[in-house]
Amino acid sequence: MLINGDAKCWLRSGYNSFLLYYCPPVALTRACFRNQIKNSILNALFISNLFFTVMGLVVLGMGLWGLITKESFAQERIGHIGTDPMLVFVFLGLTLCLLCLMGCVGSLRENSCLLRLFSGAVLILVAAQVLVAIAAYSLQDQIVPVLRSGMLMAMVRYQDDLDMRFITDEIQMNLQCCGADNYRDWEMNLYYNCSAPGVQACGVPASCCIDPLENGTVWNSQCGVGAQQLVEFSAQSVIYLGGCLGGIARWIEQNKQLIGIVGIALLGVQILTLIVTTRLLDNIQWSKAISSQRDVES
DSSP states (O other): OOOOTTOOOEEEEOGGGOEEEEOOGGGOOHHHHHHHHHHHHHHHHHHHHHHHHHHHHHHHHHHHHHHHHTTTTSTTTGGGGGGOTHHHHHHHHHHHHHHHHHHHHHHHTTOHHHHHHHHHHHHHHHHHHHHHHHHHHHTHHHHHHHHHHHHHHHHHTTTTOHHHHHHHHHHHHHHTOOSSSBGGGGGGSTTTSTTSSSTTTTOOOGGGBSOOEETTTEEOTTTTTTGGGSOHHHHTTTBOOBOHHHHHHHHHHHHHHHHHHHHHHHHHHHHHHHHHHHHHHHHHHHHHHHHHHHHHHO
16 A cells, blocks of 8 residues: 555454554545545445345244244145245245345455345345335225235135135234124135034134133134124124224324335335445455556566
């Protein structure tokens, strides 16, 4: 490194073996300044990758939680695990973690190949999210009908598809709702239809019940039996009357500002990561050019 006059650079040990160069303002040279910029970029890239690694682990944990909750690893169900929708969360979590690992290794080793792959993947993710946001905004009038048809299909296949049952139960319990538009939608299910034989006729799933636990410990799967035969005044003390489409709409309305802030923040962090990676690649190329020039001069 070329420094004029009495200018000196002191080498200090840095975080995670980063080499941080400190120069007094009066002796700040272009080389020292670029080294400081590069190390700042390395730190920023490391922090952003750490943030997305945590996100990836959260998504991966959600997928594994879903598989464990549904007992998908049980001997009688392991043969059908390939079609389990929870594998989507597992795949997304693993992909995000591996992508962040690529960015971390590429930045620490200053590997241009890994950094180019990382920046290309981030660019594809950003473009995909922007396209999804544009499509969702353009088709917002069709979102509710699509959700309704999906919810009704899940209700029809409730007993025959464990994945549909799991998703439906989670939605109804967490949003405290029952059915798509109201609790009487369950009449379209073959087993809960009032003309069906068996104890489930004219009933609703236990996930519709206000208090499905007896004594706070035992799950009462029969708590919704005969709920459709009750008038609304009597039924409201046993089950949730409102549909889940209204619950979803209310949840979005109550949290729309938070959703917008989180979405913009995530997109901003990804764009910033892309800019930082591009800047780091430029600095690596500049460092290689300087090293080559010194080799030629020597």
